[in-house]
Amino acid sequence: MDAVFTYIASIAGASVDQIKLISCLLIAYPLGSLFIRIPSSQPNLKHIFNLSVTLLFFLPVLNLHWGFVQLLGSVLGTYFIAANVHGPRMPWIVFAFVMGHLTINHIIRAIFSYSYETVEVTGPQMVLTMKLTTFAWNVWDGRRPAEELDKWQLQKRVTKYPTLLEFLGYAFYxxxxxxxxxxxxxxxxxxxxxxxxxxxEGKGSRDSKRAVPNGRKRVAYRKMVVGLLFLGIFVVFSPSFYFGIAVTPWFVTQGLLYRIAYFQVCGFIERSKYYAVWTLTEGASILTGLGFTGFGPSGESLWEGAANVKVLEIEVPSNFKVLLDSWNMNTNVWLRECIYKRVTPKGKKPGFRSSMLTFATSAFWHGIASGYYLTFLFGGFVTTAGRLCRANLRPLVLPPPGAPSTISKRIYDVLGTFFSIVVLNYVSAPFMLLTFKDSMEAWRRLDWYGFWIVGSALVFFYSGGSKVLKGLRKEERKGPVSRPQTPGPHVVPPPFDSATDEFEKRLN
Known part of the structure; x- marks a missing residue:
């Protein structure tokens, strides 16, 4: 089997591991159509199907025999701990167990200097870590009184402990x-x-023999085409457009504006590989039935629940908050529900401590490379600057309720999109370069433009700019007010983006 992948890799100009990974993602499409044909009256057969396909991926295709044994160890350990530890510390014990195991493998990956092109156990283990820690919290929520739970916890709690086969099917979906x-x-x-x-039931069109809504294949295979398109973009352009080019001798010979512009293209090409794999897996998941979110106004079925990325909101964002909300969305949910909320003391609102613990968890989850920590550390300042802009600048350009958009509002939106994307490409470079030395060198060759943009904004707001802008808003409110001649409903303007202070809306 390796000979086949080696031959394909030589033609495609990609690594053997990359070809194997993409092959597994594509094989999942016809297998997804087989999975959904297993009747709901045979749940054990569905669990066995999941486990069997996963074994096919890990053993003969990826040759990750020891890697699968390690994943199985994390699964069995979590199953035992969650079943036998009944106190409130149970989810944290599971967290320490699986995250500690993941960190050890991250260290091993760093010691052997595996590139991101190498497929090994840490990638699947990162996904499994989210699933296992979430399961532990869901089990704990199932043991708590319902009145102590919020909406998400109430919906996701586990009140009936699964059998081992059910849990294996879940872990190895x-x-x-x-x-x-x-x-x-x-x-x-x-x-x-x-x-x-x-x-x-009773809404939209469905298969005559099953409860599954129609339209699933149309959406899934469209996702496959889009994923392959992004994959093609990455394969064709990545040899010339990649963040690492910033530390090559050629890059420094170019003019500053050309370097900054070139770097923006590099960012899109680097992200295209993530768009490719996440969109491909989304399509395969939809074929199994995952991601169904109801019906549209015309009766068409909607399949948005398995999405992990919104490409348009990332590449053309209205602001940095929207951008972050659209990237790696499932991880954002995990960090919010299993870390951010859980480290906040009962009866108190999340604060600085909760935010920093969540940032630290995200960094450790990704790995131990210094580039990850540079990205997350600087990302914290970026989100703060963005929040201050939305809280202080945006209200000045918002038109009155019901009025059409103004020129100043459109200019604000254009500038928000421009600065969001150029700052994104700047702050995400260390995430791909990994080392502190290369990250600093890349930023230096870009004349530290990201620090100038974000730093200037923070200095302005914290040195009195916020008070000046608030004063301008007060002056606007003192203007003449025309009163209606006849009594009418009192219209109250909506609050200024009250969600911007919520950390969970801007996690990465």
């Missing part, structure tokens, strides 16, 4: 076992027993 999407146990269970579809 094959479309997402390699790169995601991460899925919680309740959602997986609703996929197995098809209650995911039965909740909307």
């Amino acid at each position: 094959f479309p997402g076992v390699l790169v995601g999407p991460y899925i919680d146990y309740t959602s997986y269970n609703s996929l197995i027993d098809e209650t995911l579809f039965k909740s909307t």
Whole structure:
């Protein structure tokens, strides 16, 4: 089998591991169509199917025999801990167990200097870490009184402990076992027993023999085409457009504006590989039935629940908050629900401590390379600057309720899009360059433009700019007010983006 992948890799100009990974993602499409044909009356057969396909991926295709044994160890350990530890520390014990195991493998990866082109256990283990820690919290929520839970916790809690086969099927759900999407146990269970579809019976068109809504294949294979398109973009252009080119001798010979512009193209090409694999896995998941979110106004079925990325909102964002909300969305949910909320003391609002612990968890989850920590550290300042802009500048350009958009508002939106994308490419470079030395050198050759943009904004706001802008808003409110001649409903302007202070809306 390796000979076949080696031959394909030589033609495509890609690494053997990359060809193997993409092959697994594409094989999942016809297998997804087989999976959904297993009747809901045979749930064990569905669990066995998941486990069998995962074994096919890890053993004969990827040759990750020891890697699969390690993943199985994390799964069995979590299953035992969650079943036998009944106190409130149980989820944290599971977290320490699986995250510690992941960190050890990150260290091993760093010691052997594996590139991101090398497929090994840490990629699937990162997805599994999210699933196992979420499961532990869902089990704990199932043991707590319902009145203590919020909406998400109430919906996702596990009140009936699964059998070992059910848990193995969940842990090794094959479309997402390699790169995601991460899925919680309740959602997986609703996929197995098809209650995911039965909740909307009587709406939209469905298969005559099953509860599955029509339109699933159309959406899934469209995702496959889009994923392959992004993959083609990456394969064709990545040899010339990549963040590492910033530390080559050629880059420094170019003019500053050319270097900055060239770097923006590099950012899109680097992200295209993530768009490719996440969109491919989304399509395969949809074929199994995952991701169904109801019906549209025309009765068409909607399949948005398995998405992990919104490309347009990332490449043409209205602001940095929207950009971050659209990237690696499943990980954002995990960080919000399993870290950010859980480290906040009961009865208190999340604050600086909760934010920093969540940032630290995200960094450790990604690995131990210094580039990750540079990206997340600087990312914290970027989100702060963005929040201050939305809180202080945006209200000045907002038109009155019901009025059309103004020129100043459109200019604000254009500038928000421009600065969001150029700052994104600057702050994400260390994430790909990995080392502190290369990251600093790349930033130096870009004349530290990201620091100038973000730093200038922070200095302005914290040195009195916020007070000046608030004063301008007060002056606007003192203007003449025309009163209606006849009594009418009192219209209250909406609050200024009250969600911007919520860390969970801007996690990466």
